[in-house]
Amino acid sequence: MTEPLLRIDQLRVRFDTPEGVVHAVEDVSFQVDAGETLAIVGESGCGKSVTALSILRLLPSPPSRLAGGSIRFQGRELTTLGESALRQLRGDRIGMVFQEPMTSLNPVLTIGRQLTEGLLRHRKLTRADARAQIIALLERVQIPDPARRLEQYPHELSGGMRQRAMIAIAMACKPSLLIADEPTTALDVTIQAQVLDLIGELRDEMGTAIVLVTHDLGVVGDVADRVIVMYAGRVVEDAAVDDLFDNPLHPYTQGLFAARPHLTPAGTGRRGRLTEILGMVPSLRSPVAGCAFAPRCAAATARCRSETPLLQSRDASSHSVACHHPGQQQAS
Amino acid sequence: MTTALALEEDTPPRRRAAWRRHPTVAIGLIILAAVCVMAIVAPWLATLDPTALSPAKRLRPPSPEFWFGTDMMGRDVWSRTVYGARVSVITGLSVAALATTIGLVLGLLAGFDRTVDAVLMRIMDGLMAIPAILLAIALMALTRASLGNVIIAIVIAEVPRVVRLARGIVLTLRDATFVEAATASGTGFFGVLFRHILPNAVAPLVVQSTYIAASAMITEAILSFIGAGVPSSTPSWGNMMAEGRTVFQVAPQLVLFPGLCLSATVLAINMLGDGLRDMLDPRLARRVK
């Protein structure tokens, strides 16, 4: 059996804050095959972005710290990889797109400089060659008049345009894996779909696998092959996208679907935001025993409050869930 | 854990913790207190009259009789250094107090009145375009050499900085939500001023005034050093360095003793100021929000 492109095992990330240690990511495991699109879904603060950023070690440290687990990419262990070897992967084999196109581009450097420097770093190219490649790529991501754009600065571009530029930066070296951290959250609804389509097209052309971090189930349904649902730093459900949409097993996942408006008239703004589940996201400091979702779960029992459920596959399928009472409809 | 920390904020142990977290404030205060005591009890600390000439005992090296040696007129350098602390301390304190008070009043006026603001700030911009030491030099060149005139000259040179700061605070706070709420609920001008503006201005002004005191001491020493400061008959650190300058090659201690005293004093004030800023800033930032 061949090794998956990316394999994360028992990942733990802690934040050392003056108020105590935050257990941001707790025993997270998943894998991504080449060309596959995996979505990580959850409310803000559930650890999905932290998981995505820790793959390339992009979290500020301190306060963050890798407290355990393994990240294997193309058979290489990233957690113990040296900083310079990791730099060879960043932007070359693994590209990243971030949430805020407004702040993710350097305001004082030209678009051209910011687009070409990754290529120049990873490929033996002349400036002219890099420039030609970037112009072609900008055309591909549907930025009009690319040669002129290269001389411009980020604030001269619209939000959607900037995110296209970010995608061009991430895809410049044709990476095997693209990590997209809420790539459409900050954009207008009409632009969101275009950017998602663009990411999907580039994936198909370049055979790039994608880890897509989002809180938007609509986005998940559109582009993902598989989904993991995170809650309070843990994976609570892991399934193929169709299985998850047909038969969500974890009460939290069910809550996400219930909270999601089924019909969203075009242009009315947000798709299902995940804030409509009753109760608060628990504090990740000093985690208590038992299921973290138990306080908000209608089906919770005494066992749920004392014993942490483990992620287990049901019926030998690829559909796993971390719940003592999976599949019970949450009364609400 | 978090609750324990929150409780500590409001109970006495917090003060001790604050000193430990900001040791620079403690060290600065200790050195500063020592210099102030030195200035106050100078007549008892001094072993000899600081102005007594003894031509026979010129340029003596440090000894049990003359702790810091004697200068080229045979005066006791230790006694002069001790008395010199008076000039520096008086200058630092007076300039800090006067410049802060005047600057605060002008800054408040500018912050609350657009017309005053337009005129006053143009004047302050112009004054700030003249390097402070040159302005003080020019003022001193026109007046008689005296400690009072030195203080006035330095105050004039320092005031614009305070005006800017105070005006900035007023402008920030005037539009802050809690001030608008207070005005809307009928709090009068003086209510807003005394209950909201001034309490929030205290922290930054205190920090600023420490820096002004430090800068004033240096300016006084420079003025005296170049002969535009306190009268040469007054033992001040700047005067002592000016007099020792000519014999620096043979008796460097004449310059170094007062110089190092000045440095230590200014260092102590700066440490105090930095420490206070670190202590007060986060609270201020939270309140201003």
Next chain:
Amino acid sequence: MLGYVLRRLVATIPVIIVVAVVVFSLTRLTPGDPAAVIAGENATTEQIALIRNRLGLDQPLLVQFGRWSWNIAHGDLGVSIFTNTPVAGLIAQRIGPTLSLAIVTVIFGLSLGIPAGVLAAVFARRLPDRVVMVLAVAGFSIPIFVLAYLLILGFAISWPILPVQGYTPMAQGFLSWLGKLILPSLALALVYAALIARTTRAALLDVLAEDYIRTAKAKGLLPREIVWLHALKAASVPIATVVGIGIALLVGGAVVIETVFAIPGLGRLTVDAIARRDFPVIQGVILLFSGVYVLINLVIDLSYTWLDPRVRFA
């Protein structure tokens, strides 16, 4: 962009006017008869009258100011009371050493201050940061002339490797010109470098926390590319601002440093003028220094359009 440049230029006009009024008023606002003060305590009535006449003090105030401003606008800074020669000429004779001192000091200040600030920011709250910050506080606290004497003691008396006194024009050899400037410039540069280091550190710490630094990292760029290009360019506006404001520190310091090192520059000219109560000279030097200060800060303001493209559209 043109709008920004024009706004900056227009904003300079009131500053220049206020400077002129202040410098002009200096002689008029002082208590008593300025002519008597300038003439000194032992002057005769005729001497005082002569000075009054020469300064135009017998004219109405507005006329005096008008004539004075007109002359200054034409480069006429008046006549020295002591030497009876034009102040502009005296300044021209003395400007070389001061300009040399200023240039070498700014080079020292930038090349010490910026790397130190970068080092402190990159190693924030660790040992290099603490060392730099302690040195910066010391730089603010040790008065320039005390530092100057410590340097003389160290590098000219105890371990005599550098000359201490005087000034050699560059025309007589670059090395002897530079050699005599090293100690005075170092003494003058420390406080400037401390100011720049602190600002660089603070500005860089803000920038290093920005999202676009993470983007740069995600591209696989080297740390030095990220810090020295991405971060430092983004942090350059506050650094440039303090480089300009710090010039005021240098001007005051130059007066003292030239006295300590016997450099025949504008600082010496000022100190001599004070001793002789040669007021036109003092006024001329203040006007010159203030004008240069305003000009430098104007140039720096205008450089923002180059440092930060967002300003061009503001």
